[in-house]
Amino acid sequence: KQEVTQIPAALSVPEGENLVLNCSFTDSAIYNLQWFRQDPGKGLTSLLLIQSSQREQTSGRLNASLDKSSGRSTLYIAASQPGDSATYLCAVLPYQAGTALIFGKGTTLSVSS
Amino acid sequence: KAGVTQTPRYLIKTRGQQVTLSCSPISGHRSVSWYQQTPGQGLQFLFEYFSETQRNKGNFPGRFSGRQFSNSRSEMNVSTLELGDSALYLCASSSPVQETQYFGPGTRLLVL
Numbered sequence: 001k002q003e004v005t006q007i008p009a010a011l012s013v014p015e016g017e018n019l020v021l022n023c024s025f026t027d028s029a030i031y032n033l034q035w036f037r038q039d040p041g042k043g044l045t046s047l048l049l050i051q052s053s054q055r056e057q058t059s060g061r062l063n064a065s066l067d068k069s070s071g072r073s074t075l076y077i078a079a080s081q082p083g084d085s086a087t088y089l090c091a092v093l094p095y096q097a098g099t100a101l102i103f104g105k106g107t108t109l110s111v112s113s
Numbered sequence: 114k115a116g117v118t119q120t121p122r123y124l125i126k127t128r129g130q131q132v133t134l135s136c137s138p139i140s141g142h143r144s145v146s147w148y149q150q151t152p153g154q155g156l157q158f159l160f161e162y163f164s165e166t167q168r169n170k171g172n173f174p175g176r177f178s179g180r181q182f183s184n185s186r187s188e189m190n191v192s193t194l195e196l197g198d199s200a201l202y203l204c205a206s207s208s209p210v211q212e213t214q215y216f217g218p219g220t221r222l223l224v225l
Contacts, residue, residue, distance in 0.1 A: 034213065043117075043203055044216040089156070098169035099146045099207055099214060103156040 002027045002094055006104035013080055014112055021075040021107045023090030028068045034101065035064050035075050036089040044089065048075070080111045115140065117206050117217035125223045131192040134220045138185050138206030144168075145187040146214065147179060150201040159202075162187050191222075199224045 003026045013019055023033070032051050036044040048057045048064040050073070056065040063076040077084060087108045091101040118137045126132050138145050146169075147159040158171040162181035179189040185206075191198055201221050205214040 036216075041201075041221070043218040044205075046213050046215065049213050091156075098163075099144055099161045099205070100158040100169050100171065101146075101148075101156075101214065102158070105155045 002030075002092060002102050004090060004092055004102050004104035006088075006090055006107050008107060009105065010108045010110070012110045012112065015080060015082060017080050017111075018076070018078050019080055019109070021077070021088050021090075021109070023073040023075070023104055025071045025073075025092050025102075027094065028071055029095050030068065030092045031095050031097070032093050033064075033066055033073050034091045034093070035062075035073075036091065038087045038089060038106070040087075047088075077109075080109075082111050082113045085109055085111050117204060117215055119202075119204055119217040119220050121220060122218065123221050123223075125225065126194050127225050128194055128196060130194050131190060132194060132222060133188055133190045134202055134204075134222075136187045136189075136204035136206075136217060138187070138204075139208075139215055142206035142208040142215075143185050144207045145181060145185065146205045146207070147187070147189050148203045148205065149173075150203060150219070151199075156203070159189065194224045196224050198222065 034049045035047045050066040061078040087106040089106045091103045144163045146161040150156045161169040165181045176192045181187045201219045203219045205216045207214045
């Protein structure tokens with residue numbers, strides 16, 4: 001059974017710091033991996049999607065990497081800003097799963113000015 | 114393009130009642146998935162509909178059901194509500210299948 005773990009559960013950093021969020025999954029048979037952002041009481045915003053054949057994706061100050069063999073992904077946020085404060089969720093899409101994403105519990109990030 | 118919309122945004126019900134939630138996907142998207150989010154269990158997949166057919170189902174009791182209409186709009190229904198059904202219900206649409214899923218703002222259901 002696929003399980004997704006995100007460590008740490010919470011993280012507080014000062015503005016301007018570079019940071020890394022971690023995601024691990026137990027079964028490497030995935031079609032893709034997505035990182036989402038969720039603001040309190042809101043829906044999810046897709047940040048980056050990495051196909052299983054890819055190693056990384058970049059969007060602005062965000063860079064996500066994928067190492068299927070070790071079951072790990074990282075989300076790198078450069079020069080953090082208070083507006084980056086949110087919960088970041090990692091989700092994997094197993095093969096033959098249709099659209100049934102399996103989510104981690106998330107990392108809640110707080111960036112102080 | 115308009116995003117995924119969900120109605121209502123907030124709902125309060127009592128135990129034993131039933132509830133229907135609605136989701137309108139992004140124009141052109143034919144796949145709609147539903148998820149339940151609770152503090153304890155996190156986000157869990159409920160079911161997916163594609164072209165009016167349920168294509169995949171998560172591990173939830175039969176009290177949770179859904180349907181999809183010819184215009185791709187989807188509804189989910191929960192019958193005989195329990196306190197534990199209090200959650201944020203999110204729907205997501207995607208096209209083509211297995212690409213990025215776009216989530217709506219959710220419906221927050223409180224069961225008293």
